[in-house]
Amino acid sequence: MTRQLTQLKLKMILASIILLTVFSAQAQRTTTIGNAPRTGSSNSTFAVIKGQQIGIKMKAGSKPVKLLKLNFGVENRSNDSLQFKVNVYEFNGALPDENLVKQTIVGSIPKGNNRINVDLSPYEIEVKGTILVSIEWLNTQHVAEPSFHIGLFNGGTWNYENDAWKHTPVAGVDFSVLVEKLKK
Numbered sequence: 001m002t003r004q005l006t007q008l009k010l011k012m013i014l015a016s017i018i019l020l021t022v023f024s025a026q027a028q029r030t031t032t033i034g035n036a037p038r039t040g041s042s043n044s045t046f047a048v049i050k051g052q053q054i055g056i057k058m059k060a061g062s063k064p065v066k067l068l069k070l071n072f073g074v075e076n077r078s079n080d081s082l083q084f085k086v087n088v089y090e091f092n093g094a095l096p097d098e099n100l101v102k103q104t105i106v107g108s109i110p111k112g113n114n115r116i117n118v119d120l121s122p123y124e125i126e127v128k129g130t131i132l133v134s135i136e137w138l139n140t141q142h143v144a145e146p147s148f149h150i151g152l153f154n155g156g157t158w159n160y161e162n163d164a165w166k167h168t169p170v171a172g173v174d175f176s177v178l179v180e181k182l183k184k
Helices: 001-028
Strands: 030-034 043-045 053-059 065-076 082-092 095-099 106-109 110-120 132-138 146-153 157-161 164-168 171-173 176-181
Touching: 001 146, 030 053, 030 065, 053 171, 065 082, 095 171, 106 110, 110 164, 132 157
Parallel strands: none
Antiparallel strands: 030 176, 043 146, 053 132, 053 157, 065 110, 065 146, 065 176, 082 095, 082 106, 082 132, 146 171, 157 164
């Protein structure tokens, strides 16, 4: 009887170790890249003009990752929702390069102070290295400009306007992306 209890305890301990290993491996498969979420009074406004973009550079790492979810904080003072699409560019050298998004990913910013989450997982976007993740306005609205949450000295913000990219180095919008590490 004692031997059976000892074997049962050993099997339970072994099963616990296996479960713990599986769950910790799953937890380590995702990470967040980009800037930390911000709250408070540090904000930066941007005009809502069709085709203009706002984004930040992110380091995805040397191994491929799948983009799962874009997250950012913004206050929309307009009565209308602000429509945007998500772009993800390779960043080679000094400027963004090829857009890695092959399908249109549309999001919306409702009125008020919001944390926006855009599900990127269905689009199977795999990246590595340095990327620029941006939102592009789908319409022009001449109302109060949305106010994005920012952090200071975190790589800055990239704007696309007048057919050119411009980098503002001091304040970066709090864009972040949940990514899944791939086994490649």
